[in-house]
Amino acid sequence: MFVAGTDTNSTLSEWMMAELLSHPNEMKKVQEEVRSVVGNKSKVDPEDIPKMEYLKCVVKEALRLHPPAVFIPRRTRATASGKLGGYDIPSSTEVLINVWAIHRDPKWWEKPEEFIPERFKNSSTEFQGQDFHYIPFGIGRRGCPGMSFGVASVEYVMANLLYWFDWKLPAGEAAEKMDMTELYGLAVYRKTPLHALAIPNSSF
Numbered sequence: 001m002f003v004a005g006t007d008t009n010s011t012l013s014e015w016m017m018a019e020l021l022s023h024p025n026e027m028k029k030v031q032e033e034v035r036s037v038v039g040n041k042s043k044v045d046p047e048d049i050p051k052m053e054y055l056k057c058v059v060k061e062a063l064r065l066h067p068p069a070v071f072i073p074r075r076t077r078a079t080a081s082g083k084l085g086g087y088d089i090p091s092s093t094e095v096l097i098n099v100w101a102i103h104r105d106p107k108w109w110e111k112p113e114e115f116i117p118e119r120f121k122n123s124s125t126e127f128q129g130q131d132f133h134y135i136p137f138g139i140g141r142r143g144c145p146g147m148s149f150g151v152a153s154v155e156y157v158m159a160n161l162l163y164w165f166d167w168k169l170p171a172g173e174a175a176e177k178m179d180m181t182e183l184y185g186l187a188v189y190r191k192t193p194l195h196a197l198a199i200p201n202s203s204f
């Protein structure tokens with residue numbers, strides 16, 4: 001419970017911030033949305049979050065490119081009738097569903113390697129529906145039980161970070177040269193930890 005509920009959220013937040021830092025236009029857009037929804041309350045209320053449509057798209061896109069759990073394990077209960085992808089699959093075969101590859105499959109996604117949160121605008125693709133090309137929380141009855149909590153936490157934390165601070169890369173680091181290498185462990189982390197400068201929101 002604790003491992004599944006902590007590393008996933010923290011690595012997703014770090015990836016999301018890294019993508020925003022390397023995409024200044026998207027950073028500006030999401031920050032403007034967060035600040036205009038919150039207004040001058042000096043506090044992000046949980047009720048503000050449903051109004052942040054673009055933030056939700058950014059979370060979805062970060063989860064598409066950087067699903068914290070890349071392999072979903074399953075075991076076949078019976079021998080598959082007929083061949084699957086040209087192979088006979090006997091019963092009790094352990095299958096690892098490659099979420100990372102599915103999320104970058106050009107059959108389903110236009111410009112799959114690019115960070116484009118807008119692709120989720122007016123889209124019916126949800127976290128755990130019948131969209132088998134988008135499965136960041138797994139599928140079926142063994143799907144992630146912490147999905148709603150996970151999404152709500154990341155949205156709320158990120159909305160606060162974007163509301164209270166402007167974000168910059170340290171001097172000498174260029175957005176287009178950020179190292180986005182992944183490191184596979186319990187979740188998929190950034191190989192190079194993200195360093196970012198937090199500058200207090202000057203409008204207060």
Ligand code: HEM
Nearest residue numbers: 001004005008009069136137138139142143144145146150
């Ligand atoms: C962004 C956040 C999260 C992501 C991307 C994520 C993703 C996943 C994935 C892909 C699975 C495997 C599902 C499957 O086999 O079909 C899983 C399982 C699980 N997750 Fe999450 N998760 C997140 C947050 C959380 C949180 C916050 C909790 C609890 C507080 C949690 C608890 C669990 C547990 C207990 C399982 C194992 C379920 C089982 O095997 O029956 N997760 N998660």
